[in-house]
Each structure stands twice: as C-alpha cells, then as structure tokens.
Amino acid sequence: MNIRTLIHFLKWLVPALALLYLPLAYLLFFQNIRDLDDIKIQGRARIILSYDPINYLIYRGTPMGFSYEAAEHFCRYLGVDMDVVLAEDINQQLPALKYGKGDIVAHNLTITPQRTAIVSFSSPLDYTEQVLIQRKPRPAAKGERAPRLLLSAEELEGKTVSVRRGSAYYSQLLKLKNNQAIALSIETVPGVTSTSQLIRDVATGAIDYTVADRDIAEAHRTLYPNLDFTTTISPRQPLAWAVGKRSPQLESELNKWLSRADTKLHLRILHAKYYDRQYTFRRRTLRAFHSEKAGMISVYDNLIRSYAAKIGWDWRMLASLMYEESQFDANAVSWAGATGLMQLMPATAGMFKITNLFDPESNIRAGTRYLKMLHKEWKDIPDPETRLKFILASYNVGPGHVRDAQALAVKFKKDPHLWEDNVEHYLRLKSKSKYYRDKVTRYGYCNGIMPVEYTKNILARYNLYQQAIPL
Structure with a gap:
C-alpha cells in the first residue's frame, strides 16, 4: 500500500471510528x-x-x-x-x-x-467574603521588634499563603497577584485537605497563612483563640x-x-x-465535684448509684461521665441535638424505646443501656482499664471512629488493643484528611482530639471523686 492510498484510507477511517465510538463515549460518561x-x-x-x-x-x-x-x-x-x-x-x-x-x-x-x-x-x-487566617502576634521579647498583624491584602507582599488548588481561595489569590501585582507566594495543598485543617495548621504554626470564608473562620474562633480573622481579601461573594x-x-x-x-x-x-x-457550645470544666452537701456529687446520686450497679460500674465513674456530658443539667441540649443528663442522641435512645430524654431516670436508663452495649462492642480488649478508655471514647464519638483508629493502628504497625500511643494516637489524627480518607477507614472526618481529651477528663475527675466521695 503506497503512501497516498494509506492517507486516503486514514481519512475514511478516522471519521468512521468517531461515528462508532462517540455514542459509546456518551453512554460511558453521560448516561x-x-x-x-x-x-x-x-x-x-x-x-x-x-x-x-x-x-x-x-x-x-x-x-x-x-x-x-x-x-x-x-x-x-x-x-x-x-x-x-x-x-x-x-x-x-x-x-x-x-x-x-x-x-x-x-x-x-x-x-x-x-x-x-x-x-x-x-x-x-x-453571601460571604474571604478573610486571611493568621496568628495573633505574640508579645515581643525585650529588644525585639514587636510583630504585627497583616491588615490588608497588599501586606501579603513577600508572604506565603497555603490553599487548595482549584478552590475559590486560590482564584482570589491569583487575582491579587496578577491584577494588583502583589508579589505573594501561593503554596497549594491537596484537594483532600479541608479548610478546617488548614485553619488548625495556622494555629499550630505548621503554616503561616491561609484563607477561608468569613463564616467558616468565625466558626473556629473559640477553638483557636490565638488566630485572627479580621483582614478581608475579597469582595462579598455569593455561595x-x-x-x-x-x-x-x-x-x-x-x-x-x-x-x-x-x-x-x-x-x-x-x-x-x-x-x-458547634465550637462555641458550652465548654466542660475539669472541676473536682459539684456538691451542696458533704459526700454528694449531684442531686441524682441515688439514680446514678442504682443504674451504675446494673452495668457493674463504680457510680462515681458514671457521675464523672455525666458531669462531662451535661454538668448534671437535665435540660441540656447540645449543638448536635444530644439531650439530657447523659447527652443521648434521639436515634440512640430510640434503640431502647425511650422517648423523653429530659426525664432524668429515662435518660440515665438509656445511657447505661448504651454503655452496656459498648461493653459488648469492646469485649475484644482484654485489659478492663484499657477497655474502659475505648468505651468512653466510643460514647463520645461513636464506636465507628474508634474502630477506624484501630484499623489505622494496624496499618501503621501499632497495637490495636492498646490505648495510649496506639489507638489514641490515630484517633487524634482522624481530623487530618490523610488519615480519615485512608482506605482502611469507613467513617470519615472526626475531630479526634475531642474524644481523647473527653476520656482523659472523665478519668481525671473520677480519680478526684475517689479521693473525696465515699463509695
């Protein structure tokens, strides 16, 4: 076949293949x-x-x-x-x-x-506007020049800002570079990195600056009091x-x-x-005990004793958990809808056919039944003290996230049956996209620092109760 014939053949073949495969491509991608x-x-x-x-x-x-x-x-x-x-x-x-x-x-x-x-x-x-996330200046040491906040987009000259490529924040920073000739550097991070994670990275000093919508930034204000969100870098924009x-x-x-x-x-x-x-809901304090009379923790002590005995718990441990959840406020309702003394989600209470979560006894009955269920969930943890930590963390965020942390521990050659420096470590890391998007996990994002601190608070308070309150 000579060159001229080959060219003629290809001119016929290419359109024919296009006619054949375009419908297939349409079905594949757009059906x-x-x-x-x-x-x-x-x-x-x-x-x-x-x-x-x-x-x-x-x-x-x-x-x-x-x-x-x-x-x-x-x-x-x-x-x-x-x-x-x-x-x-x-x-x-x-x-x-x-x-x-x-x-x-x-x-x-x-x-x-x-x-x-x-x-x-x-x-x-x-509608929102984009703001610069930056750390508040620390007090200057003697003889040092006092650091200051960046108060305008123009002051980003020579600074590096970390954002996701393809995000609206990235587009706005490009506008500042190209249209306003501000010589800033844009460090791009993977698309799996959440804005919340970048805000935390600024708070911890891992990066210097990022950008967020104002309402997202303000949602993190109480979580990261060392951050400033006041500098606007974009006009008001629709969402x-x-x-x-x-x-x-x-x-x-x-x-x-x-x-x-x-x-x-x-x-x-x-x-x-x-x-x-979500982040401004009333913080729990690590107070030793709430007592109007010597030897008492709360007005619900008799109920707590009765239901703690049904699950084989020291009643003071159950009281410590209850204080961490609601500070003994039977009418407490969290940002997520958790209700009453033991802050139960309606779906959890529904498993036990309990509907009035504002009734103290009904709430404690549902809460202790759920704790009994968690005991069965973690029966594979042989050491009772360690098992208790798995149970407490699960009560806070659900056993699924703790199972995810176990799976990560296995993947990274740690012991899935130990808490400190093992499962606890990977539960903390479940707020980072690298870990909550890992193929071994199933339950997605978790602010893992919260259940870890929750567990520590309950155990520390229980230790104080043991010293101050008779069994």
Missing part, C-alpha cells in the same frame, strides 16, 4: 445525567458531599452537617430518598457532577467564571449549590425550594447549629 423527572421516577436523589467538620460528618454514629441536613430537607420537599455520593477530594465534586455521578453538589460554593463554564448554580444560599447544565428542571425546582420561607428558616437554624454553636 447517568438526570433531570427532575428521572429523579422522581427513580425515587432517589444523588447528593455529592465531601467530609468536613461543618458540612458532612458522622457524630455518635449519626450522619449530620450543614450540607447534609439541608440536602435532606430538599429531598423531603421533592418526596424522594437521598443517596450520598462521597467525593473524597473536594476538587472532585464538580467533575463528578459534570459526568453524571451525582445530581447536586450540596456544598456552599463560591460562584466563579471557571466553575460556571462546567456547571450551573442555584440561587445563592448565602450556591451546583447542578448539571443538562438538568434545568432540577435547577428550577431547587431555586423554588430555596425561595420558600420554611427553607430560609431551616437554613438559618442549620447555620446557627454548625457555624455558630
């Missing part, structure tokens, strides 16, 4: 793109979410988060069930939507030209959910739902719960 009618016929909406401590997390075995609960509300409005499609890397959310892996990205995204080129956006759920460009009916229905008065009220309640209350 699952759906609009509202398809969703209602199938009875399920696929909601794309990523684990983070505000939008989607599993707490005490219960899925929750601002985006998760808002999407649940929308699915109830549609009259369909909700399937969560997990995008492990936040940068995978929009490509997953574009190629039909889900129907909606239920994440408050900044609307940018780059994003609107590939997806459509709902009406805004909220919205994303839908596919080939789903106009779904976009229209989503906007109708957002315009409803009950939706606006529900979103305000969720915003208060996850942005305003």
Whole structure:
C-alpha cells in the first residue's frame, strides 16, 4: 500500500471510528445525567458531599452537617430518598457532577467564571467574603521588634499563603497577584485537605497563612483563640449549590425550594447549629465535684448509684461521665441535638424505646443501656482499664471512629488493643484528611482530639471523686 492510498484510507477511517465510538463515549460518561423527572421516577436523589467538620460528618454514629441536613430537607420537599455520593477530594465534586455521578453538589460554593463554564448554580444560599487566617502576634521579647498583624491584602507582599488548588481561595489569590501585582507566594495543598485543617495548621504554626470564608473562620474562633480573622481579601461573594447544565428542571425546582420561607428558616437554624454553636457550645470544666452537701456529687446520686450497679460500674465513674456530658443539667441540649443528663442522641435512645430524654431516670436508663452495649462492642480488649478508655471514647464519638483508629493502628504497625500511643494516637489524627480518607477507614472526618481529651477528663475527675466521695 503506497503512501497516498494509506492517507486516503486514514481519512475514511478516522471519521468512521468517531461515528462508532462517540455514542459509546456518551453512554460511558453521560448516561447517568438526570433531570427532575428521572429523579422522581427513580425515587432517589444523588447528593455529592465531601467530609468536613461543618458540612458532612458522622457524630455518635449519626450522619449530620450543614450540607447534609439541608440536602435532606430538599429531598423531603421533592418526596424522594437521598443517596450520598462521597467525593473524597473536594476538587472532585464538580467533575463528578459534570459526568453524571451525582445530581447536586450540596456544598456552599463560591460562584466563579471557571466553575460556571462546567456547571450551573442555584440561587445563592448565602453571601460571604474571604478573610486571611493568621496568628495573633505574640508579645515581643525585650529588644525585639514587636510583630504585627497583616491588615490588608497588599501586606501579603513577600508572604506565603497555603490553599487548595482549584478552590475559590486560590482564584482570589491569583487575582491579587496578577491584577494588583502583589508579589505573594501561593503554596497549594491537596484537594483532600479541608479548610478546617488548614485553619488548625495556622494555629499550630505548621503554616503561616491561609484563607477561608468569613463564616467558616468565625466558626473556629473559640477553638483557636490565638488566630485572627479580621483582614478581608475579597469582595462579598455569593455561595450556591451546583447542578448539571443538562438538568434545568432540577435547577428550577431547587431555586423554588430555596425561595420558600420554611427553607430560609431551616437554613438559618442549620447555620446557627454548625457555624455558630458547634465550637462555641458550652465548654466542660475539669472541676473536682459539684456538691451542696458533704459526700454528694449531684442531686441524682441515688439514680446514678442504682443504674451504675446494673452495668457493674463504680457510680462515681458514671457521675464523672455525666458531669462531662451535661454538668448534671437535665435540660441540656447540645449543638448536635444530644439531650439530657447523659447527652443521648434521639436515634440512640430510640434503640431502647425511650422517648423523653429530659426525664432524668429515662435518660440515665438509656445511657447505661448504651454503655452496656459498648461493653459488648469492646469485649475484644482484654485489659478492663484499657477497655474502659475505648468505651468512653466510643460514647463520645461513636464506636465507628474508634474502630477506624484501630484499623489505622494496624496499618501503621501499632497495637490495636492498646490505648495510649496506639489507638489514641490515630484517633487524634482522624481530623487530618490523610488519615480519615485512608482506605482502611469507613467513617470519615472526626475531630479526634475531642474524644481523647473527653476520656482523659472523665478519668481525671473520677480519680478526684475517689479521693473525696465515699463509695
């Protein structure tokens, strides 16, 4: 075959192959793109979410988060069930939507030209502005020049700011570099790194600066009092959910739902719960004991003694757990909806057919039954004192996260049946994306420092109770 014949053959072959394979490619990549009618016929909406401590997390075995609960509300409005499609890397959310892996990205995204080129956006759920996250200056030593806060974007000249590539924060920093000629350096981190993790990294000194939406930053204020969030680096920007460009009916229905008065009220309640209350909910103090009469810990001592005996606990240990949970406030309700003396989630109480969690005896009965269940869960831990630490941590965040920490301990050649420096260490690390997204884990993000400190607090207080309160 001569060259001329070969060229002629290829000119015929390439279009023929295109005609053959383009429909196949369409079916492969776009067959699952759906609009509202398809969703209602199938009875399920696929909601794309990523684990983070505000939008989607599993707490005490219960899925929750601002985006998760808002999407649940929308699915109830549609009259369909909700399937969560997990995008492990936040940068995978929009490509997953574009190629039909889900129907909606239920994440408050900044609307940018780059994003609107590939997806459509709902009406805004909220508005925000981007702020610089920086450490507050420490007092200067004698003879040192006093450090100061950066008060404007222009003062980022020569500084390095760490953000996710592809994020709206990255786009804004590029604008500052290119449009305002500010010679700053942008350090990019993997898409699996959450904004909360970057904020923590600034607090601990691992990095110097990052950027966050103001409401996300303010949600971390009480958690990291050494940080400053006052310097604004962007104009006010709308935040919205994303839908596919080939789903106009779904976009229209989503906007109708957002315009409803009950939706606006529900979103305000969720915003208060996850942005305003999650990290500012009343802190528990390590007080030795609450006593109006000598030998007493609380007005519920008799109930505590009775129910502690049913599970073979020292009643003072149960009292210490109860103080850590509610400070003996029978009407306490946490940011997550945990209720009463032992701060039980309604779903947990429902397992024991207990409905009135504000009744002290009912609450303690449900709480001790749950503790008995956790004893069975951790029967594989041979040492009783060690087993107690697994039980306490599980009571705080649910056994799933502690099992994840065990799996990480095994992976990294540690002992899954020991607490200190083993499972405890990896539970702490479950707030880092490298660990909560590891293939051996199942339950996603966990602010692991909290159950670790929770367990230490209860044991330390119990030690004080032992010294001060008769058995």
